[in-house]
Amino acid sequence: MKVAIIGAGFAGLSAAYDLAGHGYAVTIYEAGEQVGGLASGFRDPMWEWPLERFYHHIFTTDHAIIALTNEIGLRDRLFFRSPVTAQWWRGRGYALDGVLPVLRFPGLPFIDRLRFGLTAFYLKYLTNNWQKLEQTTATVWIERFSGKNAAQVIWHPLLEGKFGPHADEVNMAWLWARLRARSFQLGYFVGGFQAFADALCAVCLRRGVQVVLRTPVKAVHQTAGGWQVLAGDHPPTDYDALLVTGSPGLLARLVPHLPSGYLGQLRRLRSMGAVVMTIALRQPLTNGIYWLNLPKDEFPFLALVEHTNFIEPSHYGGDNLIYCGDYLDPDHEYFRLTPEALLERFVPALRQINPAFQREWVRAYWLHREPYAQPIVPVNHSRNIPPIPTPLPGLYWASMSQVYPWDRGTNYAVELGRRAARIMREHLYPKPQAVPSGY
Template sequence: RRAVGERAYARWWRPLLMAKFGAAHYREVNMAWMWARLYKRTARLGYFVGGFQAFVDLLAARVTEQGGTVRLDTPVQAVRPAAGRLLVETAAGPASHDAVIATCSPRQMADLAPDLPADYRARLLALRSMGALVLVMALDRPLTAGHYWINVPADEGLPFMGLVEHTNYIPADHYGGDHLVYCGDYLPPDHPYFDYDAERLFQTYRPGIRLINPDFEPSWVRSLWMFGERYAQPIPTLNHSRNIPALRTPLPGLWLASMSQVYPWDRGSNYAVELGRRVAAQVMGASSKGGA
């Protein structure tokens, strides 16, 4: 408000901050995060051909080629110290490791590793975040007249904060002729929408979609998907840098690398890659010195 003036703040920045962080938190977001967000953003976009699935498939293949194992549908139940190593407990059974890098949320880390010191666990639990929810529609025709990304201010009354017509950026012929539209929102982690299925969320979003295009009809929809994550957007409050957990936890051999640790940058794939490289280098460095 001090930087841009009352009018610009009220008309532009306040609604966008409310949409991203919610009415309960938008006033707490600090200027360092805003600076980083504006500094890094450009009008130039890149696209990984094949999308994130192709990226993940290549990553899994690379891990396998180097002798690693990717275990799907194997949720971690606990991480505990045992005989100088770390025991990772899953439904498939326990596995012992010299070092463990957890890429989950700070709250999940606190729950999974009960042997962490109480004061450290309390610091993890004090970090707050928003969840993210997206409805993906495959349509038989375009929804908008060439628009790629539409930000929806929180005070416009639509049930989502952003609409992205992906195929106005990457043509529909890359997706079998489907026109792909994403309706996304940031929500509190306990919001009831996370328990919806795709059809119910579509019916909730449908009036908002018709505000974007009054001619829209459900018959245009070929397929629907819904994706949600209750930990998606860390909330960077005042003096947030003092609250960021170190990559190395107090539990020997256990490391944490999450979106809460890329501050002041906003969450994003580029920062996840950079963070992954950083924590891997630290783990390897600690290992070469005789202890993870």
């Protein structure tokens, strides 16, 4: 049986890996020049390793991607470290990545620090009932249990930084999942996430998967026996089933004749985009901080990530690499500004973080933007999510909007892709013969 997959991100590659392993003939169509999706990388001529367009790491609790890493023989290329994560407060960053740093944080009275710590402990270790938590907003729940001081100083800036004007809409299940999945140790791959994506793609190719790059899908048509795909300059090709791993808007555009109920669900899903500028500096910017959460009312971006305080600059020709990242509505002006104009917006903020910073420190910079990067999750969001099988036979959809209550990321993209493959195998008959292990 022939299966087409639109998108060679981690979900599409994981689905292809499993489907091909069970004997299906799989073709992946990818509009970009390489596999990896939002975790794909780029490379300066000076660098040994590519770097992700959007900052990435995994946690020790990310079981899906770790299991797949083991399966494809890449475990020796995955490593974990404990970089410093901090919160900006009154002119400097304070570490909040452990019990003692939280208890020492001067931004709250001791009783509020204790309350903050107990609330985080309860959410991470003592409750699994996210269905109840999604019935209220994170803002209301946190103020009730952590107190207004901790909510205003720590919790709300995190929500506002992530969701901007939608912060007060976000339900508590999302924040629970963020805490539940986090670990103080962070994981990375030798060669970056692009190396992992390339390795997974290589295994897929050995299993017979065809990966067609630089080929956007123009249209799909339902046929009597399945789905026809028109992509790039290729002739129309018929398949028994089709998996779309893109945004809700992409699926709605490709298949506008979906039943109104499912189509309505797609159109009600809202999301934010991502704007990330990567800057190569001649000197380090922060004093050893990897991730610095910033208040949106003081800075023109939500996070400063100094990647080379996590991974050695020697892999990047000695560059000190920072990300200036933000989640924004797709109509925000940052999606229209030139890289040069946006850098000038950001330079004063870099000087605010390190008064010694000079414009001459900047060796090079790159700007990456994606309009679909962070789903917005209001109260009772689980009712809004369309299932992976669409109402049309042979058509399936798997996107970051469906990993809820978990937050989007490479681990849940892998889990989602493999779940979609399992559902498709259950639906598609006759079942092909599985590929022998070792392929």
